[in-house]
Amino acid sequence: MTESRTTAAHGGAIGLHGIKKWFGNFQAVDNVTLDIRPNEFFTLLGPSGCGKTTLLRMIAGFEMPTEGQVLLDGSDISGLLPNQRPVNTVFQNYALFPHLTVAENIGFGLKMLGRPKAEITSVVNDMLKLVHLDGRGHNPVTQLSGGQQQRVALARALAPRPKVLLLDEPLSALDLKLRKSMQIELKRLQLETGITFVFVTHDQEEALTMSDRIAVMSAGTVRQVGSPWDIYDRPAERFVADFIGETNFLSADVVSVADNRARVRLSSGAEISASFPADVTPNGSVTVVVRPEHARAGAPTGTSALRGVVHDIVYLGTDTHVHVRLDDGTAFMVRQQNARSGHCGFSKGDTVGIDFSDDVAQILRD
Numbered sequence: 001m002t003e004s005r006t007t008a009a010h011g012g013a014i015g016l017h018g019i020k021k022w023f024g025n026f027q028a029v030d031n032v033t034l035d036i037r038p039n040e041f042f043t044l045l046g047p048s049g050c051g052k053t054t055l056l057r058m059i060a061g062f063e064m065p066t067e068g069q070v071l072l073d074g075s076d077i078s079g080l081l082p083n084q085r086p087v088n089t090v091f092q093n094y095a096l097f098p099h100l101t102v103a104e105n106i107g108f109g110l111k112m113l114g115r116p117k118a119e120i121t122s123v124v125n126d127m128l129k130l131v132h133l134d135g136r137g138h139n140p141v142t143q144l145s146g147g148q149q150q151r152v153a154l155a156r157a158l159a160p161r162p163k164v165l166l167l168d169e170p171l172s173a174l175d176l177k178l179r180k181s182m183q184i185e186l187k188r189l190q191l192e193t194g195i196t197f198v199f200v201t202h203d204q205e206e207a208l209t210m211s212d213r214i215a216v217m218s219a220g221t222v223r224q225v226g227s228p229w230d231i232y233d234r235p236a237e238r239f240v241a242d243f244i245g246e247t248n249f250l251s252a253d254v255v256s257v258a259d260n261r262a263r264v265r266l267s268s269g270a271e272i273s274a275s276f277p278a279d280v281t282p283n284g285s286v287t288v289v290v291r292p293e294h295a296r297a298g299a300p301t302g303t304s305a306l307r308g309v310v311h312d313i314v315y316l317g318t319d320t321h322v323h324v325r326l327d328d329g330t331a332f333m334v335r336q337q338n339a340r341s342g343h344c345g346f347s348k349g350d351t352v353g354i355d356f357s358d359d360v361a362q363i364l365r366d
């Protein structure tokens with residue numbers, strides 16, 4: 001456990017209750033209710049314009065909800081100004097002061113709060129260690145690389161030990177390799193400081209990598225909240241399944257339902273078992289999703305769940321994507337890991353059978 005963990009404030013719990021936000025006659029946020037737990041790495045994930053930043057700005061106090069309440073540890077903070085909330089924000093463009101050194105940037109917020117000089121020096125040194133920039137405090141901030149500047153921005157936001165840190169696409173200006181290493185770094189910072197992180201991104205892989213829980217948003221509403229596993233493996237509706245990763249959609253008819261599993265009949269006539277969202281009672285015609293990596297293609301047999309013809313093969317180094325046109329005309333993709341070098345075993349025009357194990361199919365809400 002690091003020094004900063006022992007001295008950090010505990011992460012705060014954020015409650016968003018019935019939040020609506022109108023800009024003129026445009027509704028950016030439509031009745032969002034979310035409970036973000038203390039010490040959680042929570043991500044708001046969704047396409048551009050779905051209202052993620054607006055929600056974050058309402059937690060920070062830069063925007064006021066048209067309706068609804070923002071709670072921190074159970075107390076209504078809707079009426080507090082941004083600087084009265086124990087909440088800090090890290091922006092995409094870092095917003096550092098170019099004429100100040102690294103240490104002056106990190107200590108800036110504490111100076112504004114009128115903290116004693118000795119305390120500022122001590123916290124800045126802790127923060128430099130925390131973000132692995134020891135010894136760089138005297139450098140002009142402009143001499144640092146993009147990734148290092150982002151770490152300074154993080155250190156500056158963490159220095160006053162907020163209860164909640166808001167991060168608005170903080171990694172999007174970095175190149176892919178740096179972004180990946182900063183994802184691991186951010187997760188470490190969150191674990192070491194114990195501060196609640198609310199992270200905004202439109203990058204699903206980033207969300208899956210770092211988050212304890214994810215809220216998937218669309219058009220001002222929250223479509224599903226859950227762990228990365230829930231969101232990826234048990235998407236409740238088409239938008240979530242489509243937005244997170246690649247997937248196959250199959251039409252099916254419900255044959256029977258027992259406990260939390262359903263038997264469904266695919267267009268091939270084969271029957272498979274599928275799970276379904278807790279608030280759904282499946283019946284009649286449904287859509288079932290199967291992730292490409294959960295399916296296997298091979299020579300067709302009498303018991304294959306699906307059958308079709310290979311119409312494209314895409315080699316991606318680690319994986320090969322085998323695109324199949326099913327007998328009913330539906331497109332289906334199988335992702336096969338390239339465990340050995342060499343040919344994937346299929347050619348365009350091959351007839352294949354497709355199977356998957358019993359626990360991978362999920363019925364979507366209508």
Ligand SMILES: Nc1ncnc2c1ncn2[C@@H]1O[C@H](COP(=O)(O)OP(=O)(O)OP(=O)(O)O)[C@@H](O)[C@H]1O
Pocket residue numbers: 023026028046047048049050051052053054055202
């Ligand atoms: N001050 C404002 N005045 C009018 N419309 C606004 C204002 N702020 C945001 N909007 C609109 O509200 C919607 C949601 O914007 P928001 O920035 O929250 O989306 P976002 O999901 O964060 O998108 P992005 O990923 O592109 O940042 C958008 O259609 C945006 O144009």
